[in-house]
Amino acid sequence: MPHFTVVPVEDSATSNYDSLEGINWVDYRDTGQGGHPGQQDTEDSPFLSSADADRKTDFYDRNLALFEEELDIRPKVSSLLSRLVNYTNITQGAREHEEAENTETSRRKAPKSPNMGTLMGVYLPCLQNIFGVILFLRLTWIVGTAGIVQSFLIVLMCCSCTMLTAISMSAIATNGVVPAGGAYFMISRSLGAEFGGAVGICFYLGTTFAAAMYILGAIEIFLKYLVPQAAIFHASDHHGGDSAILNNMRVYGTICLSLMAVVVFVGVKYVNKLASLFLACVIISIVSIYAGAIKSIFQPPDFSICMLGNRTLVRDQFDVCSKTVLEGNVTVPSQLWRNFCSSGNMSSPQCDDYFNQNNVTEIQGIPGLASGIIRDNMWGDYLEKGQILEKAGLPSVDVHGAVESFGLYVSADIATSFTLLVGIFFPSATGIMAGSNRSGDLKDAQKSIPIGTILAITTTTLVYFSSVVLFGACIEGAVLRDKFGDAVSKNLVVGTLSWPSPWVIVIGSFFSTVGAGLQSLTGAPRLLQAIAKDNIIPFLRVFGHGKANGEPTWALLLTGLIAELGILIASLDMVAPILSMFFLMCYLFVNLACAVQTLLRTPNWRPRFKYYHWALSFLGMSMCLALMFISSWYYAIVAMCIAGMIYKYIEYQGAEKEWGDGIRGLSLSAARYSLLRLEHGPPHTKNWRPQVLVLLKLDEDLHVKYPRLLTFVSQLKAGKGLTIVGSVIQGQFLDSYGETQASEQAVKNMMEIERVKGFCQVVVASKVREGIAHLIQSCGLGGMKHNTVVMGWPYGWRQSEDPRAWKTFINTVRCTTAAHLALMVPKNISFYPSNHERFTDGTIDVWWIVHDGGMLMLLPFLLKQHKVWRKCKMRIFTVAQMDDNSIQMKKDLATFLYQLRIEAEVEVVEMHDSDISAYTYERTLMMEQRSQMLRQMRLSSAERERESNVRRMHTAVKLNEVIVNKSHDARLVLLNMPGPPRNTDGDENYMEFLEVLTEGLERVLLVRGGGREVITIYS
């Protein structure tokens, strides 16, 4: 009986909640803005560095005595929480560090603590980013061309696509603390560097082309509606009109871009400050449209258009809409008349035929909401390029006139189609990331982002829908289809509707467009800088640096150059689809990221925003894809190729970043799925392929003893199929973790060198033999199990006093047989060729003595797939006994090989019964002497056993004789490996038999089948 003593428990060394503040809490947050050195390493380290280990007595706590031994690596919750509290201050420090390097970034972040609400932080910025130039410059035209119904459809498609994307984005954005900045970070942190990079570049290119689009829009407003006189180029002939306009756009666009770039470079802070002004412009413009529409009920604005027959006339060439005017009391030709007729003489006019036969009428351009014009505009009218705008209801006599009507009629400047309009409208729906880009400044990002973004999309969608209806209900179809307002005296078409004055919208849209351009030009370089700083795309590295004033100068320069490309295209209608592509690409991936993570049930996928569903994301993804291909399938393919190339480039560069991506979960699922698929029973003979477990011996320094074993395996597999490299360390597992890791690394390095693609498994066992037995049993997983074991020959077995060397060998042979595995033992492995050698001639000789599944036939075929052995010929030898008909045998063998589709020379070696030679007896004697010596104490072998030994030795000697005779110069000899004796007493003899059998041969591969057929003549 033990004594029991009451021990007073001292109240010493209790830790208190606050005493742990000083401990260095390492956080693995990657803000993506700057390199926290060593942040990768700290990821796996335990909580406290070892420097703190001496403090561990501090943690002792009477109430936690049960956990006290491990408190250094498993801290108390209270200490953990206390450190979490201090977390913000620490990152604050990190930010200060950044500030020194990059004042701009800090300016954006540091001064104010995140305190923006949903309205100011998300809703209004989103609103400002979504509304854009297309609403003012193109929506009327889209309504006129596509009709109200199809325009509705266009808006619906684009907006529902962005709405679904916003839902996916909300889920991603609320899945944990979002490091500052938009789609790029969201994608790269959830789908990995490759996708992130590709999407980031797409988003960057989209934003850059958006800048170009805004500039083109601004110039269009400027040149068409504000100061038409400023045009530099003028149409010289009938067909030069287009190119003159484009050249004007190019010149002014380039000037504007340069100016804006300078503004961004020197005064980015003012750009940000002016954002609300720009938003105000937009809102005022939109309000003026609504006001105008309402006013049009009572008093439609007075914009009349002049029609000749059913054709719309350009209004700036004349003032009076009639063929003649009464000057004084004399009827004289009007300006219109003069335009159409070559001679001013009223009496003998030489006029355009169409002009002659049709009447001139003047109709109301803006009949107003009450006029019922909506019925006419319900269905659109897609025009060909150059087609003259007509009003369906008016009478017209169709005559092909001879007089050129260039510039007199309003005609379509491009051919239109539904799909084109989708591409042109889509930029009006982009900009939904504006809120999530500001996540750093939000008081409660996880609440504000979803609500704000979705509300903003709802608002804008409603505005678009109502605009479509209002435009269709208020404005005459011919005016709607008139892109540049030629029929209404070159007024902005939407301006004609607005109240109090068209100038409200012209000026409002001009400023808002300039502002949007400036913002795009500010945002794009910063995005590029962020991508560059992540260092996943090496050639972008230079764009990561900022200048002294914090501006990413190089990035701004590149952005300017790319935007200039867009400006050289010069047509808003052609630039819009380009940026649509890039944005759609980006949205596609946002949806993909959400769908993948939901479907994979990543444990870390716990968005606070609950109203997502993978089906919605999938639908969004499909819509993005569909919109891409609808709006322009070739742009779509180009955009996908660009994204694909970036993906492959980043993959090829081997991005070092480990942010933990959804794709890893995908690989895991894929691997699991394929493994489970493979599980159903052993493969058919047709599919049998060697799946190799290589048993590798390590020396004392944990180096691989015979690396050539790996070389041989790599040649056998030619890079395909499963290879598991196993090794056993003698010792206790509890103490050998480090050793195991080290040897695993050594084996992996050697596998790398020998180009063996496969898996490595080092186990610790108290006995090597048991370790090997375990490896043979438990390596592999599911269908990926080895079916063949490769092991080295125990070269020192004769010299060694320790019988364990060959006992382990024979035990392994027995194990493979018990586990129904095939076995290969390459002997004289160091003479085997390296991967760089090339045998230019010579043979691989197969000695097919017993049939155990056909491994012997298959192995040379597989070896010959490798460059080293390719040139070798294959020869098959078999042994005929005296009674065998060896000629018939040879014929049969040849037929068999023909059916196996294996090319080999066939030879049947006749082995006649012969007396047992003296040499045989001599070798048997030597063998038995050795055995006897080793087991001094044991009884001498029984007579029967001796007889058996002699017969076996006889086989070995005679076979060896024949083999050496025929195959002494073969590059490789493959040979059936006899099984170990059933009776374990004869184990040493077995080793001796094998030695005799292979004596005098340079490279021998002993092969034992696994008890199943591995080759078949059937297809």
Place this chain on the structure above:
Amino acid sequence: MPHFTVVPVEDSATSNYDSLEGINWVDYRDTGQGGHPGQQDTEDSPFLSSADADRKTDFYDRNLALFEEELDIRPKVSSLLSRLVNYTNITQGAREHEEAENTETSRRKAPKSPNMGTLMGVYLPCLQNIFGVILFLRLTWIVGTAGIVQSFLIVLMCCSCTMLTAISMSAIATNGVVPAGGAYFMISRSLGAEFGGAVGICFYLGTTFAAAMYILGAIEIFLKYLVPQAAIFHASDHHGGDSAILNNMRVYGTICLSLMAVVVFVGVKYVNKLASLFLACVIISIVSIYAGAIKSIFQPPDFSICMLGNRTLVRDQFDVCSKTVLEGNVTVPSQLWRNFCSSGNMSSPQCDDYFNQNNVTEIQGIPGLASGIIRDNMWGDYLEKGQILEKAGLPSVDVHGAVESFGLYVSADIATSFTLLVGIFFPSATGIMAGSNRSGDLKDAQKSIPIGTILAITTTTLVYFSSVVLFGACIEGAVLRDKFGDAVSKNLVVGTLSWPSPWVIVIGSFFSTVGAGLQSLTGAPRLLQAIAKDNIIPFLRVFGHGKANGEPTWALLLTGLIAELGILIASLDMVAPILSMFFLMCYLFVNLACAVQTLLRTPNWRPRFKYYHWALSFLGMSMCLALMFISSWYYAIVAMCIAGMIYKYIEYQGAEKEWGDGIRGLSLSAARYSLLRLEHGPPHTKNWRPQVLVLLKLDEDLHVKYPRLLTFVSQLKAGKGLTIVGSVIQGQFLDSYGETQASEQAVKNMMEIERVKGFCQVVVASKVREGIAHLIQSCGLGGMKHNTVVMGWPYGWRQSEDPRAWKTFINTVRCTTAAHLALMVPKNISFYPSNHERFTDGTIDVWWIVHDGGMLMLLPFLLKQHKVWRKCKMRIFTVAQMDDNSIQMKKDLATFLYQLRIEAEVEVVEMHDSDISAYTYERTLMMEQRSQMLRQMRLSSAERERESNVRRMHTAVKLNEVIVNKSHDARLVLLNMPGPPRNTDGDENYMEFLEVLTEGLERVLLVRGGGREVITIYS
């Protein structure tokens, strides 16, 4: 020194080469024609059945003494070869067995030994199958419509597609002995049942629609050119022309189909006999075309066509091609005049405007080879439906006339486009499988198939190319575009060119078309029967049965019904694209099979035909896909959907056949690739998910002791992620193979029941403890390694005298710690809910005492994904010491959980220092007494240790008190598991501490982290 005796070796029991004939050689050949019962089982069995084991002494051989112990399972090569010789006779026997069941099959095969050469066996059948109705009925029209250049392109595309397919097919067909019968067998045996079934059905549908097409072609020849009077329906009005023709086709087609079906049913042997007659018809027809073309150089045939202006007139309504004829000496209106004019009065005609303003001319329909007409036909003229055929060169005054010109002009009956023509022409290139379908009858299939097929394709391609050129060079464009020869007095257009008479081709093509129809109608039911007999598509089973006379009656009936569908479509031009789709689908998969097997380097992939390359197959595959989408993208999608549905259906039915398919190789490659991808380092915290190794205890009968452990794991994983179930059997591996297999099966069954998707690993070890250590070390592969161990509680440890029970437990805990793995120990596992229970309320309580990576937070979240736990609320308790600010702690904890996006109620339990209670001392005493008793001999524990014990017991008691107090009614309590003592002396005490800690709780899950963070607040 041992004695050495010379033993005379007796020459007894030598086997001779022929003595083994009687042994039952089991071959696993699956002919796909009938079930060899048990053929699956024999696959893995060793060569000789155990019944032969007693013969093994026969094998003893002096020269093979080394191998004699295993000759029963590893036979001598001579005996193997001897059996191979007898092989043909054995399969012959199998065939005879089949014959009894199915006389037709045997009729095709048995009577003659395979002795057909390349010419008769492959070349001519292919030729007959490839040439078809399209050449005679549509090729002229295609040349006229598409022009020579584009027709060349069409032929080139279709023929190069079939040529590439033929190359792939040759490789597949020469990869070993091909079981009888065509594409279906080739695909199903190389890509597996799913693909095989899908392709087989596609091929079947293609052949069936081909029958419909041939019948429609035959009827078209019959009604248009042979006996036009036979038409039943006549056009009643201007628009009824089309539907009358179609209805005629439908009626006659149905009659013809019924007749043919009867012919096939009663006289299939005559159909096969007549094949050469049909071929002769084709060849004679083709020769007559060439002859006609050559003759046209000297003497073009006299077929004039009559043109009005540039419009082609239908020639059967009148005889003289002029407006007036001279009757006697009076100029009277011609028949033509009367057709166009309403009044017969020459003086005041009321004629069609166009007729008035244009002249009538007569031109040569077949200008002949020397005429240079080829220049006009170089580029085609795609017409709209109803468009009048015009000849470009002739003068014409365009006037829209008021008089209806119905039936007077030759007009296009359908709208044409390049893509449509591709679909219509493609059936002319199909039929390339005819040779490989006869593999059973060929003397040397592996040589004949590639040569014959490729030669046949070359021949037909050359004929097509030359025909395109000859047609374009001999025949007037307007005639070429005239599909039904209306302009040449309703002659077959190609007939007008032929020599000596158009009737040669009309009759020749009629018979060959009827013959082709009969053959398709014979072949399709047999293919369906073969698919049905394979039993991979259960609902087809009924079609596998043949009637008494061997005819697959039901299959013929179904084929007839489907062909009737084609006939109801009634238009050759609409049926052709349908069958093109199905054949293209089939060819696509042939190419896919070849490419996949080449790329996967399946060892069994050793085709005798060497001139294949995966790139060619891939190109062929792409061409098939491209042709499908070019000719009709919606048909393509429909065909793909059909194939996809069949694939999914077969997969869902879980085809039992294991033919060994290429897809398994694909899964293997995929698994290997994904595993290698996963290898790079441990996953990021974001991606951490429990990958569980469940250590399962088996009882003596190898049943699972606590199946609830599996239930719990399945709830935790909710079906996702890796689960490995490991178990250890005590014993020697060499003797326990069977036992291992049995227990593996038992575990797998239990996994099935508990819906755990994962892998099972049973190892044999001499000590359980070592086996577990090995499992922990070596389970999993590459990136698919477990990171968490789940094990049961050793319930009987207190009662058991044997300390091994808890020693193994503690050792396993130590092992997991050493291997950096997480550990979960569910206590009272039998109280855990089954998968059918649903907790509708209650809580999951987490007692977060020390932080070891966040497992405690993550696990309830994961559990709550499962239906059983979904409704439970989560509560987190943590313990505050006296000095801790518990209010602040609670706030911090709530924030932390908010950031983790985990919803839980938070509670901080204050645990004040208190004196150690008497109960604590009592429990310590009890524990120590027990320990002492167990190690009677050992020294009593030192004073320091006792002190420590008391402190630990104090913790355990106090914690238990608090936990029971708060969580006594929780559904599940999660708890930090303290680590085992560093000093192994205290092991029994450790067990006692754990017992005390969890006392009075219903379900407890003890959790130990693996030393890394598993949950993060970051996205």
